[in-house]
Amino acid sequence: MEKFRTLTSKGLPLDRVNVDTDQIIPKQFLKRIERTGYGEFLFYDWRQDPAFELNNPRYAGAKILIANKNFGCGSSREHAAWALDNYGFRCVIAPSFADIFHSNAGKNGILLVTLPEDQVQTLLDRAATADNYELTVSLEDNTIRDTQGFSTRFAIDPFRRECLLEGLDDIGLTLRHAAELDKFEKQHDAAFWVAPRAEDQAQA
Numbered sequence: 001m002e003k004f005r006t007l008t009s010k011g012l013p014l015d016r017v018n019v020d021t022d023q024i025i026p027k028q029f030l031k032r033i034e035r036t037g038y039g040e041f042l043f044y045d046w047r048q049d050p051a052f053e054l055n056n057p058r059y060a061g062a063k064i065l066i067a068n069k070n071f072g073c074g075s076s077r078e079h080a081a082w083a084l085d086n087y088g089f090r091c092v093i094a095p096s097f098a099d100i101f102h103s104n105a106g107k108n109g110i111l112l113v114t115l116p117e118d119q120v121q122t123l124l125d126r127a128a129t130a131d132n133y134e135l136t137v138s139l140e141d142n143t144i145r146d147t148q149g150f151s152t153r154f155a156i157d158p159f160r161r162e163c164l165l166e167g168l169d170d171i172g173l174t175l176r177h178a179a180e181l182d183k184f185e186k187q188h189d190a191a192f193w194v195a196p197r198a199e200d201q202a203q204a
Helices: 079-087 099-107 117-129 158-166 170-175 178-192 198-203
Strands: 006-013 064-066 091-094 111-114 134-138 143-146 151-153
Touching: 006 091, 006 117, 064 117, 079 099, 091 117, 091 134, 099 111, 099 158
Parallel strands: 006 064, 064 091, 091 111
Antiparallel strands: 006 134, 134 143, 143 151
């Protein structure tokens, strides 16, 4: 997955609580077997409303989503993280996240930043009203800044931080130990390999 270091982008405000995974990616789109192509269906039902935030041209190209409490609740579908990633969001800022969504997002290269409610509300209000409003999220120094003087630090699990900085998903983490795995397999084969019997070779 793509490394996350520092991101500067517009912030798209989604001032709703308890945004669940069925709203992020409705169930009718879960039949696909690929991990790509979900972006066009992100918030599909809500996007039928012309006034919905994703339909507003001022937020075109936004890679930072600013949400409210308990974002990503509901079912455990990983498709929610795929849809956000496919659409282009690389970071979500909110006061709290559902646990399973939090894990799925991190494994798919999306940085989730938890901030106090008052700070999130400040960002939501500014993103909704200020012209040319941008945020800079740095995972290298764990900070968020905006174009109006806001600045704060955020906490993140050290393991998840390392994975995002280095672009390591579960497969990437395993491949870091490829040499040790190859060595183990060779030792295992040497210890347990049994030569075929002569009669078995003859039958073959």
